[in-house]
Amino acid sequence: MEGIEKVLMQSDEIERTLRRMAHQIVEYNRGVEELCLVGIQQGGVAIAQRLAEYIKRTEGRDVPVGSLDIAFYRDDITKRPQPPKVRKTDIPFDIEDKVVVLVDDVLYTGRSIRAAMDALMDMGRPARIQLAVLVDRGHRELPIRADFVGREIPTSRLEHIEVSIGDKPSHDRVVLKTGR
């Protein structure tokens, strides 16, 4: 039986949320000096780009955006039912002494973030790492929390959250799926 779907966030709400997060990031860091965004493959990349876009609109400055694949850093590669596909890591700037905002779509166990931090550390020594996520669904397995959260959505472990953010903002959605 296919599971039940429930739309949690529509495109307009997603846009408002991301604008707010962009604003918070700038405010918290008192500007965009030394700031860069790194989206975690695959879900975080589009969100990082969207955040950079909103920051540019308000601050009038480009923030460097990169993408990070964490497949090589996962601690569960041999346990996953689906092998993680290796995607592009593209960070075309130096992260040394920068403030790196890691961006992901959903924060869940925290293991991806742990892997992402390890991966970042292998590329240089940032001054700070912050975390921005669109959805925090709970169930942390590691002592990790996000600095910027779009929305907290309590879920059960049997549920699944699917974020689709793409080229057409009007099609953006966050969906809760139950059962499998």
Place this chain on the structure above:
Amino acid sequence: MRHLLGIRDLKREEIEEILETAEGFADVLKRDIKKVPTLRGKTVVNLFFEPSTRTRTSFELAAKRLSADVINFSVPTSAVVKGESLIDTAMTIQALGADFVVVRHSCSGVPHLLSRHLRASVINAGDGINEHPTQALLDAFTIKRHKGGFKGLKVAIVGDILHSRVAKSNIRCLKTLGAEVRLVGPPTLVPEGFREEGVEVYWDMDEGLRGVDVIMMLRIQLERQDRGFFPSKNEYFRLWGLTPERLSLAARDAIVMHPGPMNRGIEIDTDVADSERSVILEQVTNGIATRMAVLYTLAVNP
């Protein structure tokens, strides 16, 4: 995919996936810290029944870059013949707790035999005159980096095709990826039976090289001369050696490859080997990323 026994068992998508993954590792290898924790806690055993410093070192480095522990287990074949059986050696490796066994052996089919006895993933690092799949994958990776893709690409493989596991794997790999493959060499070493693999056979070197995008030279084993496959080194070089003049028959931007070790002056002229068209050292470098991709692919596909 639990084992990598030969290109013969791979589907096109599987080859493409390995090549893509290798791109990721090639990026890692360009960084200051050329190491990822992917295979931390896993053990890779290099089980070499035939001496090969190159391939063994490449696998060793690949495993270490993935944070695996590596054990080199070199067994001269002569000791095997008079002593321990292959299965016993394999069971010993098993008892040591290997997760991956990289095997090189002078008899065709040994990796297949081991894969039936071991719980570990078996990677064929060259078996007899059968296959050498990781060499073909790293060659494909190298070609892709230079030529972008394989569709319609003309590749000439030159030399002792009959006894070359590198050639066998490359024929299958390149055909699967959509390239046109020509085999070039003396009729005693390039039998017509290969045509059934969907390749063209050329006994005339000049004709075979005309217009090709990639020239893949093979090492000529000198003992073939004693077994009567060709009369002399001198004659071989004159008829099938890759000289600058012959290279000029190929496409203008053709690249020259060789799995090494080279016999300069027998199958390849020094001027060609050292020319800017030669990607021979790049092949060595790419070998590490490709083998990392193979280890990774086997690890994530239980």
Place this chain on the structure above:
Amino acid sequence: MERVLLKGGHIVDPFNGWDGPGDILIEDGTIREVKIHARGDSLEGIRLEGCEVYDLRGLHVLPGLVDMHVHLREPGFEYKETIRTGTRAAVKGGITSVCCMPNTSPVNDNDTVTRYILQKAILEGSCDVYPIGAITKGQEGEELAEMGLMYEAGCVAFSDDGRPVMNSLLMRRALEYSKRFGKPVISHAEDINLSAGGLMNEGTLSLRLGLRGIPAESEVIMIKRDIELAALTGGRLHIAHVSTEGGVKAIREAKRAGIQVTAETCPHYFLLTEESVEGYNTNAKVNPPLRTERDLMAIREALADGTIDVIASDHAPHHRDEKNCEFELAAPGISGLETLLPLSLQLFHQGVLSLSEIVKKLATNPSEILSLRKGTLGIGAQADITIVDINLEQTIKAEAFLSKGKNTPFDGWTVNGAVVETFFRGRPLFGGLRDRLTRT
């Protein structure tokens, strides 16, 4: 006096031209009387008091089979097989006469070894054993062995099986010299220079598997050479284990030309092709190698038209360690005594040969080629008899073989036809007919 009456079984004895239901009376191990029933009259037949009577209706009664190509491995390779285990396996497979090849250690190239084998067979064997002596000393292809003394000790043929006699002059001498004894020279037809280092049939598959090939011509050339030498000398030539279309053609032509040549093949050459080697299956490694579909069809045709006279097992048992290893190092050969008959019966079920033709190739012809006076149920013959249910379905299980050699590519095959009981000198060996026995 021991009397056994086999009643109502379908008797197949091509030597006497019998092919129908009938009764056989055995007295003290010898066939005393045979009565083939007239058509439609099953009440007719032999009636006698004081006998063990077996009701064999629905079963086939064949002369004990004669396998003219067997490796019993003793002396020297007792870890692979012994005369005791090999002959047990033979009778299990319905074979009551076994001809054993000389590639033992020491080689059976002198009358002492011949006598040793015969002695052992009397003491420990379950059936008749007929040694085949070597053509050359040590099977080294250099000097003739003492064929005459071996003949006097009991050898029924000469062969360097496992190796060819590469020296044509020596082969000529062997064919000439053996004329004195009326025993054939059995040729292992292989040009070893041409097949050097080969592991399987040469062709696309050998290229694909990276296994050095043995071209069909390696066999064909030697068959042709030996036929020419047989023509030259008038000697009696028998070609062992024919595997190729080219070989078959050469033999057919030679027979037409009146040259004294006979030939044998084995079940694996009419049932399997080189494809069985796929996956580096060492149980399919055999010499000569399994060939192509085309060769297989040619072998079947040659069996049907009589070009090939004999089906033999080429029983080549090996220790499991000798198969559970690198393909290149694996010993060639198939353990075949226990599957010879059921596999041959597939030719009947597939309409290639009649039952009577199969019996000819498994008993009548080999006996005649070697002048053994076996392979018949005629009156006065020794009562070595094989009882077969030709339709009984059985699954071949190598682990259940009585032979020490479990090496067979047929493991797990389901075939129709099984040996129900073997009588040796009138005595049932396995108790397979217990519930058909009554006493009068």
